[in-house]
Amino acid sequence: MADDTAAEALPSLTGSSAEPFTDGYVGDPAVRDEWDNRYSERHRLWSGQPNGALVxxxxxxxxxxxxxxxxxxxxxxxxxxxxxxxxxxxxVSGVALARAAAHARDAGADVRWVHAGLAEAALPPASFDLVSAQYPALLRTPDAAAEHALLAAVAPGGVLLLVHHAGMEEHHPDHHTEPQDNAFDPAAYVWPSMVAALLGDDWRIEVDEERPRVVPEGGAGAHHTDDVVLRARRLR
Known part of the structure; x- marks a missing residue:
């Protein structure tokens, strides 16, 4: 298990579901604004159900x-x-976090919320028994900051679970059907294979496979039918 003092080292911008998180966003404002705009377009973006691979x-x-x-x-x-x-x-989205905190209050669930990008969040290292990233939109950087942040957060004996849509890594932008500004470029994002490539002998890969996705009803992304699942355990 992770050190019980780790929560004390979390960024000051956190809050519990019993009280709204304090907005002190740390990260790229353009990324925050992009996702705030996306969430604001719909009353609910996702299905409201936990992801099947996580369960x-x-x-x-x-x-x-x-x-x-x-x-x-x-x-x-x-x-x-x-x-x-x-x-x-x-x-990264404050709009999403406000909804999440409200849903947690309704469910009677206690969650600590952090309004930040992964690489900028300054999370306490080696402090989580489970790091779950379900279909994350993590931008690639020359120093692989997001990938290293994922790995650094896992405590010895803990598990990293990274799940993404199968086939997206090989997707090629179609500028004939998508406007240049909106064309999805997979080369800009982090994929499970990139994280797996960084695992050394202090990690054991327990699952690295493509499988049919348990598709929730409703919500964006429901058209994706297969997942890539990477589950790795930190040995020390």
């Missing part, structure tokens, strides 16, 4: 301290909290 992969894990990277409207974080995990949930 399946944590079934055999004893609850401890969990980090939910890119928590969106909070479904995964709330599910983990109600299952006994001590949850910290990180998100």
């Amino acid at each position: 399946a992969e944590v079934a055999d894990l004893a609850p401890g301290r969990a980090l939910d990277v890119g928590c969106g409207e909070g479904a995964d974080a709330i599910w983990l909290a109600r299952a006994g995990w001590d949850v910290t949930a990180l998100e």
Whole structure:
């Protein structure tokens, strides 16, 4: 299990679901604004249900301290909290976090919210028994900052669970059907294979596979039918 003092080292911009998180965003304002705009376009962007790969992969894990990277409207974080995990949930969109905190209050779930980018959040290192990143939109950088931040957050004995849509890494932007500014470029984002390539002998890969996705009803992304699932345990 992670050190119980780790929560004390979390950024001061955190809050609990019993009181709204304090907005002290740390990260790229352009990324925050992009996601705030996307969430603002719809009353609810996602299904409100926990991701199927998360539910399946944590079934055999004893609850401890969990980090939910890119928590969106909070479904995964709330599910983990109600299952006994001590949850910290990180998100760049303040619009999404406000919804997540409200949903958590309604569900009676206690979650610690962090309004920040992953690389900028200054999370306490090696402090989480589970780091879950479900379909994260993590931007690539020359120094692989997001990838290293994911790995650094996992406590010895803990698990990194990274899930993404299968086939997206090989997707090529179609500038004939998509405006240049909106064309999705997979080369700009972090994919499970990139994180797996950084794992050294202090990690053991437990799952690295493509599988059919448990598709929730409603919500963006429901058209994706297959997942890439990477589950790795930090040995020391």
